[in-house]
Amino acid sequence: MNLFRSEEHVRRWPLYFQAADDYVMPVADWAEVFSVSMFRHRLDNDYLARSPGYLEDYRQALLAKGKAIPSPDRVLLTVMFTDIVDSTRQAAALGDGAWRTLLEQHNDVTITQIGHYGGTVVKGMGDGFMATFTSPTRAIRAAAAIQRAAADLGVQLRAGIHSGECEVAGDDLAGIAVHIANRVAAAAEVGTVFVTEPVRIAVTGSGIDFHDHGEYALKGVPGSWQLHSAMI
Amino acid sequence: MRWLFPGQEVSIESRCLDCGDSIRVRMRDEQILEITPEAAVGYMPSPFARSRAGSGAFN
Numbered sequence: 001m002n003l004f005r006s007e008e009h010v011r012r013w014p015l016y017f018q019a020a021d022d023y024v025m026p027v028a029d030w031a032e033v034f035s036v037s038m039f040r041h042r043l044d045n046d047y048l049a050r051s052p053g054y055l056e057d058y059r060q061a062l063l064a065k066g067k068a069i070p071s072p073d074r075v076l077l078t079v080m081f082t083d084i085v086d087s088t089r090q091a092a093a094l095g096d097g098a099w100r101t102l103l104e105q106h107n108d109v110t111i112t113q114i115g116h117y118g119g120t121v122v123k124g125m126g127d128g129f130m131a132t133f134t135s136p137t138r139a140i141r142a143a144a145a146i147q148r149a150a151a152d153l154g155v156q157l158r159a160g161i162h163s164g165e166c167e168v169a170g171d172d173l174a175g176i177a178v179h180i181a182n183r184v185a186a187a188a189e190v191g192t193v194f195v196t197e198p199v200r201i202a203v204t205g206s207g208i209d210f211h212d213h214g215e216y217a218l219k220g221v222p223g224s225w226q227l228h229s230a231m232i
Numbered sequence: 233m234r235w236l237f238p239g240q241e242v243s244i245e246s247r248c249l250d251c252g253d254s255i256r257v258r259m260r261d262e263q264i265l266e267i268t269p270e271a272a273v274g275y276m277p278s279p280f281a282r283s284r285a286g287s288g289a290f291n
Contacts, residue, residue, distance in 0.1 A: 001274045001275070001276045002249050002274065002275045002276070003246045003247075003248065003249070003255045003257075003272060003273075003274055003275075004248050004249060004250055004255075004272065004273050004274075004275060005248040005250070005251060005253055005255065005269055005271065005272060006269070006271040006272070006273060007271075007273050009248050009249075009250035009251060009273075010249075010250065010273055010275045012250050013249055013250045013275075015249075016275065023275055023276050024273055024274070024275050025273060025274060026267075026271075026272070026273055026274075027257055027264070027267050027272050027273065027274050028264045028267060030274040030276070031234075031259060031262055031264055032262055034234060034262075035234040035235075035261070035262035039234070039235055040234075040235040042235070043235075043236075
């Protein structure tokens with residue numbers, strides 16, 4: 001922290017960033033903000049990994065002082081959902097042991113492909129995955145690779161992809177963009193990668209072609225959505 | 233200080249980055265014992281202001 005005699009002095013400082021008033025406070029107020037439990041964890045070995053989860057604590061302390069941090073918890077991402085088709089029926093047909101083995105193999109290939117294409121696994125959901133990518137092209141290629149690898153195991157998948165702003169909620173993501181991606185996966189035909197119109201537009205020039213499937217009503221999502229399947 | 237030195241009195245001697253005048257802060261836990269001058273302010277561009285895009289979890 002940089003200390004100044006008064007607010008007048010901080011505003012005269014050549015390195016003062018004019019838009020940063022939220023980061024100027026009386027020292028006593030900073031002392032209170034720094035007393036929140038988030039800062040108790042700073043010496044923990046896993047502090048950096050866990051710090052996003054502590055952010056709300058810090059935000060509330062700043063709000064109590066009339067300050068706010070920008071919204072770094074709202075980020076533009078490409079969200080991919082995959083889902084095993086007819087998983088319940090397959091599990092019943094195979095039996096618990098064989099199904100568990102198959103599911104582990106599916107999980108391995110899915111996580112490997114997500115990593116290969118630079119994505120991040122947000123969470124597994126029993127018979128599917130949620131992952132994010134900074135590039136929609138890589139998300140599409142990852143989804144297609146996962147489907148091919150799963151097909152080799154005898155597993156069919158649906159995959160849905162949407163790009164939009166997501167709210168970072170600790171280790172998880174939330175927001176309408178996540179719901180849309182999930183609904184797109186549910187709408188996808190077996191063995192296809194469905195994407196929304198924003199994804200199709202975003203990957204223009206990538207060499208990926210699409211087949212237009214028309215407009216869909218996505219459950220719980222306002223409006224109608226033009227969906228396309230990636231032809232790769 | 234609240235968490236680094238619990239229960240101990242901590243004294244911070246610094247200088248104003250604008251004029252160079254001395255600034256002194258004494259505190260124990262979250263309790264301020266002295267701020268000289270009283271109008272002293274802290275300026276801390278938050279690391280959280282930067283996008284999390286490079287921070288790991290959701291790259």
